[in-house]
Amino acid sequence: MQNRVAITGMGIISSIGNTVEENFNALISKKAGISDIELITTRHTNEIKVGEIKLTNEQLQQLLNLPVNNTFTRTSMLGAYAAKQAVNNAQITAINEVRTGLISSTSVGGMDFTEKHYKQYDQYPEYQKYILSHNAGDSSNKIADYLGLKGFVSTISTACSSAANAIMLGASMIENGYLDRVIVGGTDSLSKFTINGFKTLMILSDTYNTPFDQHRKGLNLGEAAAYLVLESGEVVKRQNKHVLAYVCGYGNANDAYHQTASSENGEGACLAMKKAFEKAGIQPGEINYINAHGTATPNNDLSEGRALLRIFNSVPKFSSTKAFTGHTLAAAAAIEAVYSVLALQNNMVFPNLNFKTPMEEFHLIPETEPVKTEINYVLSNSFGFGGNCSTLIFAKS
Amino acid sequence: MKNCYINGIGSVSIQATGFSIFDAEITTVQNVNKAQQPSYKELIAPAMSRRMAKGVKMSIYAANKALFEAKMVDPQAIIVGTGLGCIEDSEKFLDAIIENEEQFLTPTAFIQSTHNTVAAQIALLLQCKAYNFTYVNGANSFENALFDAFMQLKHLDKENILIGGVDEIAPYTFSMFEMVGKVKRVGDNINFKKPETNGIPLAEGANFFALSVKKTANTYAEVVDLLVFNDFKDDETSTIKAFLEKNNLSVNTIDVIVLGVNADAVQQPFYHKIQVLFTETPQAYYQHISGSYDTASAFGLKVAAEIIRSQSYPEKLKYNEAQPEKIENILLVNQNNLTDFSFVLLSKC
Incomplete structure (x- = not known):
């Protein structure tokens, strides 16, 4: 097929693993990542189960080698971590050598930090640096900076379908000749905001979620980030890239x-x-x-x-x-x-x-x-x- | 390849309902600027209207105006850009979580806080099952939406697309912005031509556009090209020149350049560089009319489309003394704090 958009790299961090391989092993060995919530203090601790990544923000900062004065929220850190893996997996060494874009999706953006410091910002000036990290676009700009990417950067937020739309837009931009390469995916951290939001809608299960089962009681919220590297047929051919699959x-x-x-x-x-x-x-x-x-x-x-x-x-x-x-x-x-x-x-x-x-x-x-x-x-x-x-x-x- | 025309525009802004840039009077921007709310009762049932977020209402109104003007009934895509979405509801829900310690919450504010609420509500109202997208990329959220529509009209089998940009002001978000100096404070001098104080005069609004591959008697302008990016790979001058050259234009063939200047002394140096490149070119500005917000650049596109169709250049838009001889090609330049850049190129039809 002509114009097929190639996937040449991928990266992921989720509650079942910090790498693609770890995720694969968990999937084939039926090892779920659903647990009690540990990193967020919430009144609902005993009523919910979550897909939580058991790395603290401090651990994530270390893994990413971020400077002390960084303003990355958890959403941005998870995103940067997965996006970097994807870029490495695609063996990209000079990210701006071709027209490269980043299309990232998020629904919470910097809400995880906002909800932590909200209404205390005036008493704790040291947290104020996170105020401008709230908007969703900030997470994508942070990820782009982390990758050293200069070009088309976009953020999509269409609730739970967001990352599919990021992948779709990226594929379409390559097919229509606007980009040669694009990193597409999404990132969302757990937050009190979404936990309580879904709670009010009464669609959170109080136990392990059971898709397609007659007695299903609702969903477990999770946090994760994952990105694919999409490349045009021409880049794949010229650089003799290994293709993982096609969109x-x-x-x-x-x-x-x-x-x-x-x-x-x-x-x-x-x-x-x-x-x-x-x-x-x-x-x-x-x-x-x-x-x-x-x-x-x-x-x-x-x-x-x-x-x-x-x-x-x-x-x-x-x-x-x-x-x-x-x-x-x-x-x-x-x-x-x-x-x-x-x-x-x-x-x-x-x-x-x-x-x-x-x-x-x-x-x-x-x-x-x-x-x-x-x-x-x-x-x-x-x-x-x-x-x-x-x-x-x-x-x- | 097909073209992308602006055939209808609808707007809710800090100016009076039905405001035109050719009107004599404008409301002067203050440190904080609320949109003038039109009457919604012809469009939205009062019971619904009371619960609806301000951003949703402003957007429904502006979208309806744009579609009506373009006589467009069946958009094949609805694409919205917003910096912060319905931020007032995000605040409401977060306030409730904190004040009531995660108890007694109701879902309405949470539902409306979701960024895609505006595009979804328009789809619901129009019963439009087509492509539906929401971009949330800070100050070029609207240009992301415009780009998506542009690409689809040019390359895919689509004829009509509705796009828009919307943002709201919410009280606590404003006070947080005050803490970090993002916005003007009460009493700050607001000068767009020679900014002396930091921060933007924050505002809100919704600006929607009916785009089509078909030129009509009502067509304002053609969107010829646009560029959306996070940072310059090369220097500003060569990037702009390359963008114009790609479209067989040059600095000298741009009749008006529309600048997203926002009265922020910190952000002025970037626009100054652009001004230097376009010294001889008539330079226009608009945020002294719309106020500043992530999607204010959509108001800028409205202004540019209006002057290109009317071929008149109101005094109040003039950022420098130059007067255009003709208005055939307009370049819009926008950014926020040296990121979320956009160039949009419009041509007369």
């Missing part, structure tokens, strides 16, 4: 149904998947694995399941990996893009943990064990508040 299809649609709930029939999800198939030029029957959005909320899994049944005559092997990582919001589609590439590279379907009872509305059974099978195409769904629905299709290299 071959993407679609974006809006459910236009409700600010926070998905429509009963999964209209937006269907439209996003249809557009992705049109773009990829393949048929649904060619998909070997679906990495579902599967947040384990009653509403999402029903709506997504119905959408899958509308699109696929026979739904291929599928799973949600959110039982491993929790729902990492704006980073979710990025970590799941990494898992999709790992699925292609290893011909491996990752298990949907904690599934026991099929939903009564339909007969959809996710894979519950790692399955070795030939995989040529992976479809990954991501849906968010505001009706934002996005689908990505990845192809084997």
Whole structure:
């Protein structure tokens, strides 16, 4: 296929590992990263489980070698850590040698620091340096600076579908000749703000999340960052780059149904998947694995399941990996893009943990064990508040 | 390749509803500047309106005006840029978390605090299931949205796209900005031409544009090209020259340069460099009319589109003495604290 956008590097940090390899090992050995919350003090400690990265901000600062007077928030640090891995993995040594961009997504931005110091800023001038780190764009600028990148830098925030949109925009910019290379993904840290927000919506589970299960009680929030390096066919050829996989299809649609709930029939999800198939030029029957959005909320899994049944005559092997990582919001589609590439590279379907009872509305059974099978195409769904629905299709290299 | 035309504009600003840059009177900017809220009752049911965030309401109003003016009913994408989103609701929710120690919270403020609320609410209202995106990249959030629309109209099979930029003022965020000197304080001298004090005169507003590949009787201008970036790879002069050359233009063929000057003494040196390069060129400014905020540059695009269509150059926009002989090519330059740069190139149709 012409113009295929190549993935030449990836990096990730999540509650199941600080590297791509650690994440892969956790996935195939069914080792979830869901735990009690330790690094944030909240009244809800005993009522929630989270996908928390067990590194303190001080440890992250050390890992990144940041100067003492830095103004990186946790979101920026996780992002910089994963983005740097991706750049190294793609063996990029001179980042600005070709037109290189960064498209990062986040939903909380610097909220984790704002909520810590808010209303105390006037008493503690030493914290005031973080005031201007609150805005979402600051995290992307920080990551770009950390990588030494000068060029197109963008930040996308479409709630839980954000990183899928970052990947989509990056692919489109390469296809249309605006960039030669782009680092795409997302980063979000846990925060009291999102914990309480999701709590008020009553979609947080008080135990381990169980995607696509009849008795699912809601989601576990998580934190993570992941980035892919996308490069044009020309750069790949000229630099003889090793290609991990290709981004071959993407679609974006809006459910236009409700600010926070998905429509009963999964209209937006269907439209996003249809557009992705049109773009990829393949048929649904060619998909070997679906990495579902599967947040384990009653509403999402029903709506997504119905959408899958509308699109696929026979739904291929599928799973949600959110039982491993929790729902990492704006980073979710990025970590799941990494898992999709790992699925292609290893011909491996990752298990949907904690599934026991099929939903009564339909007969959809996710894979519950790692399955070795030939995989040529992976479809990954991501849906968010505001009706934002996005689908990505990845192809084997 | 297809073209990208501005066919409709809607705006809510600190100026009176229905304000035109050709009006004689303008409200002078203060250290803090609230938008003049239009009547929403024709567009939004009162019960809904009471709960809706200010940013959402301003955007629905401006989006509606832009679509109406362009006679556009079916945008194939809704793309919004915002620096901080509905920050008033973020504050409300955070205040409630702290004051009530994480108890008795209600979801409304949390839901509206999500950055993509504006684009989502417009989609809901229009029942528009098309591509829906929200950019949150500081001072070029709006230009990110414009770029996305530009690329899609040029290269993809789309004809009509709605884009906009919106930001709100919220009280505690303002006071935090005061602590770090980002904004003007009460009594600070506000001088756009010779800034002597630090900080910007903070404001709010929503500016929306109906973009199309089709030129109509109402077309304002063509968006010829734009560049969005975090930092200069080469020096400013050669970067601007290369951008103009790519579009078969030069410093001398730019009829008006529109500067995002924001009365901040700290930020003035960058614009001074641009002024030096465009010494002979008529230089315009607009933030003395709109006030300054992350997406104020969308108001700048509105001003540029209006002068190019009307071929008149109101005295109040003049940043230097030069008077254009014709207005065919306009370059807009914006940034914030030496990042979030954007160049936008407009041409007469």
